[in-house]
Every structure is written in structure tokens, then in C-alpha cells.
Amino acid sequence: MKLLVTGSNGFLAGSVIAQVPTHITLHGLCRNKLEKSSIDIVHHAFDLTDFNTLEEIIHSIRPDSIIHTAAISNIDTCETNKIIAEQVNVDVTRQLAQLANDIDCKLIFCSTDSIFDGIHGFYTEEDIPHAVNVYAATKIKAEQIVLKANKKNAVARFSLIVGLPVINAGNSFLSTLIDKIKKGDDIQLPSNEIRTPIDVITAGKALIELAENDFSGIIHLAGNTSLTRYELGLEIASIFNFPKHKILPINSNSLPGRAPRPNNASLDNSKAKQYLETPMLSIIDGLTLSLNFKLPEDE
Numbered sequence: 001m002k003l004l005v006t007g008s009n010g011f012l013a014g015s016v017i018a019q020v021p022t023h024i025t026l027h028g029l030c031r032n033k034l035e036k037s038s039i040d041i042v043h044h045a046f047d048l049t050d051f052n053t054l055e056e057i058i059h060s061i062r063p064d065s066i067i068h069t070a071a072i073s074n075i076d077t078c079e080t081n082k083i084i085a086e087q088v089n090v091d092v093t094r095q096l097a098q099l100a101n102d103i104d105c106k107l108i109f110c111s112t113d114s115i116f117d118g119i120h121g122f123y124t125e126e127d128i129p130h131a132v133n134v135y136a137a138t139k140i141k142a143e144q145i146v147l148k149a150n151k152k153n154a155v156a157r158f159s160l161i162v163g164l165p166v167i168n169a170g171n172s173f174l175s176t177l178i179d180k181i182k183k184g185d186d187i188q189l190p191s192n193e194i195r196t197p198i199d200v201i202t203a204g205k206a207l208i209e210l211a212e213n214d215f216s217g218i219i220h221l222a223g224n225t226s227l228t229r230y231e232l233g234l235e236i237a238s239i240f241n242f243p244k245h246k247i248l249p250i251n252s253n254s255l256p257g258r259a260p261r262p263n264n265a266s267l268d269n270s271k272a273k274q275y276l277e278t279p280m281l282s283i284i285d286g287l288t289l290s291l292n293f294k295l296p297e298d299e
């Protein structure tokens, strides 16, 4: 089996790449080649908005599955760079979906809990998305493109992904938090944003499973614990033995210059538990798994 991972220098992609079993031939699309000697992967470095190169590469590799993690994943960056957000999150996904369909390759698209407005929480795959920011709007459009392009495609909607970076930090919430704590900064975390965080190791493992199995349609990949970002900060502080008084609750709706976020974007993970062998974990078990994960070269 040949697997292609886009955004291969990203936070989530690092976990996928590190866990791909040896019977799978692995290719990664990234903007800069960052070689990791212990991992058997062929990197192809170019910007995904270069559609001619994208077509050439897809036709030469002819993957069986593509895990599409590449995105402008920072919500505030999307809000202030609408054109680039649309190009990368929507137009690239459209092009990739078409190219994958041409060779009858399964495309797994990484989406987000942010597509919901956060009014009631505990969303199932049947709930109707409603964007409260540009990032969410681009992800909703891209989901629809992917699902329409080929019946075998899958949309994996992730809750907040937590854990230490496996290869690269990318958009890791925990890395940013740890850096701030080490500097001695106070950390303000929203007490109004409820999430069901999934650890990065489980997230990567579930994506590999989706690349290998015949699941199609939408699936929510989320942990078993529903908590606010502030409560998550306190959990992390106790695991890392950081001073808890440095973690302060704020209402994110009152912060100027920050894109709106859904209040309660918690996801119901029942479908993932029914269809996947990869277990969905509690926040403590997920963080523990991530902290104990080692690349082969580290063992």
C-alpha cells in the first residue's frame, strides 16, 4: 500500500508519519524537507498551491490513500488572511480531491470541531455545521468537496489535538503553553470554551486506520473527557508539575483582535468507538500516551 501525507512537517502529520507500519510505502508533501533518519519516507517539497507540480506528483506516486493534513490551521491567521485561507484550505483540497478521484484513491480530510457554532455542544456527525469564523467556513466548504468527490472518501473531524510534538511542533497547543510556562508567563485560558481534546498519538493512529480500512463519510475523533481550555491547562500543569496559580481563566469572547470561537464545540465520539479499533481515551490517558511515546531512534 502507498500512503501520501500532505503537510508532512505539521504537528498531526508527525504523529501519522511516526506510526505508519512498515508494510506501507510512505510519501510526504511539505514545503521544506526535514529529514528524520529513523523514518522511511520520501519527501516531495513544493507549495501545494502549485497545481501543476501537485498533479505531476500525484500521477507519479499513484497513492492508494491520501491523508490531507495541510492547511492554514491557525484560526486567527485565517481571519486576517481570508484569500490565502481559501486558497489553501478550499482550493488545494478541491484540486487534491479531483486528482485523487482520477486515480480512485481514498482521500481522508482533516477537519475540525470548529465547524460547529458551539451553542449546544456534544455534536454528532448528523449535526449541521455553522461557521463562526473564516477557518470554519473554509473547512465546511472543503468537507463538502471531499465527500462529493468520491464515495470512498472520509472526513475526520478532530477536537483540539493535545500532546507533545512527535517530529515537529507545528500548530501544537501544548508546545506553546509549555514555552510560556517556562518563561514564567501567566497563561490566560478560556473558561468558556468547552472541548473534548484528543491526544496526538491517538489522532495519528486513527488516521492511519482510516487510510487502511473502508470507512467512508464523516467521523468525529475526540477524547472521552469534556472540559474547558482553562481546566485543560490545570490538568497539564498538574502532569508537568507547573505552578497552577499561573493558569488564569478568561472569557475569550471579551478578547479584542481574536477571531470568534465556538463556546461548546465538544464532540460525540460514539461513531469512532463503534467503527475504529483505535481506542478514544480520557484526557489523562491521552496525555500520558503522548508523553511516553518514543520514536524508534529515541528508544
Ligand SMILES: NC(=O)c1ccc[n+]([C@@H]2O[C@H](COP(=O)([O-])OP(=O)(O)OC[C@H]3O[C@@H](n4cnc5c(N)ncnc54)[C@H](OP(=O)(O)O)[C@@H]3O)[C@@H](O)[C@H]2O)c1
Binding pocket: 006, 007, 008, 009, 010, 011, 012, 013, 029, 030, 031, 032, 046, 047, 048, 049, 068, 069, 070, 071, 072, 073, 074, 088, 110, 111, 112, 113, 157, 158, 159, 160, 161, 162, 169, 170, 171, 172
Ligand atoms: N491541531 C489541532 O488542534 C487541530 C484540531 C482540529 C483540526 N485540525 C486540523 O488538522 C490538520 C493538521 O493540523 P496541525 O495542527 O498538524 O497543523 P500544522 O502543524 O499547522 O500543520 C499544517 C501543515 O500544512 C502545511 N501547509 C500549509 N500551507 C501549505 C501550502 N501552501 N503548501 C504546502 N504545505 C502547506 C504547513 O506547512 P509549513 O510547515 O511549511 O507551514 C504545515 O506543516 C489541519 O487540517 C487542521 O485544520 C487540527
